[in-house]
Amino acid sequence: MRLEALARAAIADALKRLAPSASREDIPLERPEKLEFGDISSRIAFTLAKELKRPPQAIAQDLAAAVSHPAFEKAVAAGGFLNLHVRPEALREILREILSEGESYGDWSLGGGKPLQVEFVSSNPTGPLTVGHGRQAALGDALANLFSALGWEVTREYYLNDEGRQIELLARSLWARYRQALGEEVPIPEGGYHGDYLVPIGEELAREWGDKYPEWTPAAAEAFRRVAVERMMGMIHEDLAAIGVSFDVWSREGDLHRRGLVWEVFEALREKGAVYEKDGAYWMKSTAYGLSRDPVLIRSDGTPTYLMVDIAYHVDKYRRGFVKVIDVQGADHVEEQQQVKLALRILGYPEEFLDYCVHQFVTLKGREGIEKMSTRAGRFLRLKDLVDELGRDVVRYFMVRRRPGAHLVFDLELAKKTSMENPVYYVQYAHTRIASIFREAEKIGEPVTRDALRMTDLSPLEDPDELALIKELDRFPDVVRKAAESYGPHLLCEYLEELAGIFHPYYNRVRVLGQGEATPARLALLLALKTVLAKGLSLLGVSAPEVM
RNA sequence: GCGCCCGUAGCUCAAUUGGACAGAGCAUCGGCCUUCGGAGCCGAGGGUUGGGGGUUCGAGUCCUCCCGGGCGCACCA
Numbered sequence: 001m002r003l004e005a006l007a008r009a010a011i012a013d014a015l016k017r018l019a020p021s022a023s024r025e026d027i028p029l030e031r032p033e034k035l036e037f038g039d040i041s042s043r044i045a046f047t048l049a050k051e052l053k054r055p056p057q058a059i060a061q062d063l064a065a066a067v068s069h070p071a072f073e074k075a076v077a078a079g080g081f082l083n084l085h086v087r088p089e090a091l092r093e094i095l096r097e098i099l100s101e102g103e104s105y106g107d108w109s110l111g112g113g114k115p116l117q118v119e120f121v122s123s124n125p126t127g128p129l130t131v132g133h134g135r136q137a138a139l140g141d142a143l144a145n146l147f148s149a150l151g152w153e154v155t156r157e158y159y160l161n162d163e164g165r166q167i168e169l170l171a172r173s174l175w176a177r178y179r180q181a182l183g184e185e186v187p188i189p190e191g192g193y194h195g196d197y198l199v200p201i202g203e204e205l206a207r208e209w210g211d212k213y214p215e216w217t218p219a220a221a222e223a224f225r226r227v228a229v230e231r232m233m234g235m236i237h238e239d240l241a242a243i244g245v246s247f248d249v250w251s252r253e254g255d256l257h258r259r260g261l262v263w264e265v266f267e268a269l270r271e272k273g274a275v276y277e278k279d280g281a282y283w284m285k286s287t288a289y290g291l292s293r294d295p296v297l298i299r300s301d302g303t304p305t306y307l308m309v310d311i312a313y314h315v316d317k318y319r320r321g322f323v324k325v326i327d328v329q330g331a332d333h334v335e336e337q338q339q340v341k342l343a344l345r346i347l348g349y350p351e352e353f354l355d356y357c358v359h360q361f362v363t364l365k366g367r368e369g370i371e372k373m374s375t376r377a378g379r380f381l382r383l384k385d386l387v388d389e390l391g392r393d394v395v396r397y398f399m400v401r402r403r404p405g406a407h408l409v410f411d412l413e414l415a416k417k418t419s420m421e422n423p424v425y426y427v428q429y430a431h432t433r434i435a436s437i438f439r440e441a442e443k444i445g446e447p448v449t450r451d452a453l454r455m456t457d458l459s460p461l462e463d464p465d466e467l468a469l470i471k472e473l474d475r476f477p478d479v480v481r482k483a484a485e486s487y488g489p490h491l492l493c494e495y496l497e498e499l500a501g502i503f504h505p506y507y508n509r510v511r512v513l514g515q516g517e518a519t520p521a522r523l524a525l526l527l528a529l530k531t532v533l534a535k536g537l538s539l540l541g542v543s544a545p546e547v548m
Numbered sequence: 549g550c551g552c553c554c555g556u557a558g559c560u561c562a563a564u565u566g567g568a569c570a571g572a573g574c575a576u577c578g579g580c581c582u583u584c585g586g587a588g589c590c591g592a593g594g595g596u597u598g599g600g601g602g603u604u605c606g607a608g609u610c611c612u613c614c615c616g617g618g619c620g621c622a623c624c625a
Contacts, residue, residue: 030564033571042558043567046605079568080605124625125587166625191624240615281623292551294622299623306625331619334552360553365560402561405553407618409560418587425587470571473563482564494562497572506582508589535625548587 001071002094003474004029007084009067014026015044018066022048022337031475038076038083038470045080053381057082068444091470096243098473098528099454105528105533106480111152115321118144120238120328122159125232126170127195128375129239130380132330135408137245137383138399138541139359139489142329145539146484146492147326153324157249159313162229164253164306168234169193171224175216178224182211195378201231242387244541245394253360256312262304265347266297267313274346286342293338307336311343318349326487357487359404365411390415393542397424400489400540423497427537429546430500434530435546437512438523446519453524465506466525472499476532480539490541496536503529 001009008027016023032041033404045060052059060077067082071090076083098105120140123133123472141156146152161167179186181203205227213220240246256262266282269275279381280300286305287294294408297308304312317325328338337356344354358482364373364381373380387395394415401423402408418425442448447456475495483491510520534544 028567032568033563034568037568041568046567079570126625143576161625169624201604279623283623297622301623303623305623308624321569331553333625335620335621336625338552358553382623406561407554411560414560420588426573429585429587433585433588440584476562488566490562491564494572501572507584508586511584515586548585 001444002186003040003086003471003479004478006069006071006086006090007042010067010075010084011042011082013069014063014066014075017160019048019052020256021053030079031471032083037078039086041081041083043081045077045082054318055184067482068520086471088462088467089459091467092461093527094468094474095458095461095525098532099450099524102450103531103535104344105150105531106476107151108477108481110481111147111150111153113151113153115155116147116152116324116326117155117157117317117322117325118147119157119159121245122161123236124161124166125236126166126193127380128235128374128376129383130196130385131364131383131410133239133375133381134243134383134386134395135359135362135399136328136330137240137243139357139404141245141487141541142396142400142539143326143328143357143484143487145541146480146489149480149539150484152324154279155249156245156247157251158247160233160250160252161255161306161319162252167225167229169220171221171430172216173229174198174202174205175220175224177212178205178209178213180307181206182244193376193378195375195380196256197235197378198228201227207271239383239387240382242392251313251316253309253313256309256316261316262309262312265315266304266308269297269311269343269348270348274343284339284343286339289342289346290364291335291338291342293335295331307339310336310340313453314340314344314354315347315349316343318353322353324352325354326357327354328359331358331360335356355487357404362399362408362410365409366415393428394422394424396491396541401493402488423493424529424542425548426504427493427496427500427533428543429548430503430536431530431533431544432546432548433507434503434526434533437526438530440513441519441523443511446513447521448523448527450527453520453527455518456524457517458521458524460521461525463473463506463510466522467503469499469506469525472502473528473532476536483539492536492540496533499529499533499536 007029012023023326027042027044028047029040029042032038045056045063048059049056057077057080060082062079063082064075064077067084071087073087074085076085093342118140120136121129121133124130127138142154143238144154145292169189169192172189172401176186176188176192212414213223266275275282275297276285282298283294284297286538296305298304314325337358339543341354345351382478398410399408414422438448446451479491479495483489513519513528537544
């Protein structure tokens, strides 16, 4: 039983004897930062004060006196808090349980195998992925991993928008590059794509097709659109492969149209009275529901807008059976998100069905001219180039280390360093060091397998750092859960750095091998630590190397 | 102007969603190179949490008003 469960049992028991009427299931628990406040504490006395009509301090004192549980050596009341001090034996028992769970330690069954979708990246095929998309790729993949760990059946989905005006502009830009390759002075169209990446493709088409498309005709538009999308998707796949993200489902806007879903959903909105006609177009009455603007759903030329299709797409997600959908999107889409959520509400879908994980943008520090990125202007750093330069692990880790809602300053000089300034190496190195100890241990015949170590005598574990490590390991499942539910993989980074931060000094101070009975006990602790480090890193999509 | 997000050590960021004296890393300064990997370890200084008011036992966290920044405000996606 983990520390939380033990504390809950101990406090509930005391409460039952002290004030049966006030007994409750939800006992608030915290991990105090200061050692003097014990190993786990509760502010329950504050919550009971009103009900019992007594000051929190008095309640805490009575509870402290009433706590009697084998896992805790003492209970102390301090300023209304109830602080519990755990017995080392109880911690060792926890370690034994962690070892028994092995690699599944940290998993939950909260999701009950229900289908959950994480949609992320979903970049339009108008260019390769930039470092900005990299944040989304790392974030979305980590969230998908985390929700898998919570027990959901997770689908990673990429929504591919391969039609519309932007694609038209891309095709036109590519055609311009093609004409330029044939020696003609054709400018990139207004609002078109200026990036260099279209130049070699234009040259290639010039060689292949010669002067087949001298004018921008419907036939040319069709041909260039097809090639452009195909080639851009090729680049996007290269970028995704570089950062190691793969998707289960690629959905295309065109499919939604073909199935008639867009119009069906539009009619449903109209039946709800949420649509009106003006200037030949159909608008959604969003301002009537408190939003700042009424958006167009159907243009005056009769074609649906991106928003309309997006609403239909989410209806489609619901019909496909997802119980929960998380869309990872940049901060520039907030209004769109409000509109989609509103439409789903009007249509009667459950409020919790759709959630957005909104992230702020990435700015690059240390390279001139690309601080402010723009795919259209051709001013960006390609994701694949960044990964080739720094390595997948560094890019992934840096991208998820910050709270999604905060701006991310990606310091290129820092990321390049292989010293302790670089937190990803700090964590990985802890794992590597443990792996190294195990290689040595095996050579000298110490027990190294999980089966052997979980049966070993753990009583030699009494060093404060050893007990602190067990307490941290005990927290791991809660960190996984919170990182998932708050859409904050950075919490996992923080936790792993904390673990490594206890281990490194310990390693420096305490020898593991050749210490008699202490050796197998320490190996048991380190095996659990190694397992948790590896699992935590893998949830972030980062490797846990045996050697570095 | 309106909507959303953000402002925490010199820098980059946390803070168990309202809890105890606001924590890390980097940078700065000073130590540790004979044993399992030095990509490491130990120590020191550094703060009116942008500012004012409010809510309560208790506020970085909630409400309000300023100041400063980002994003959006298309019959683009």
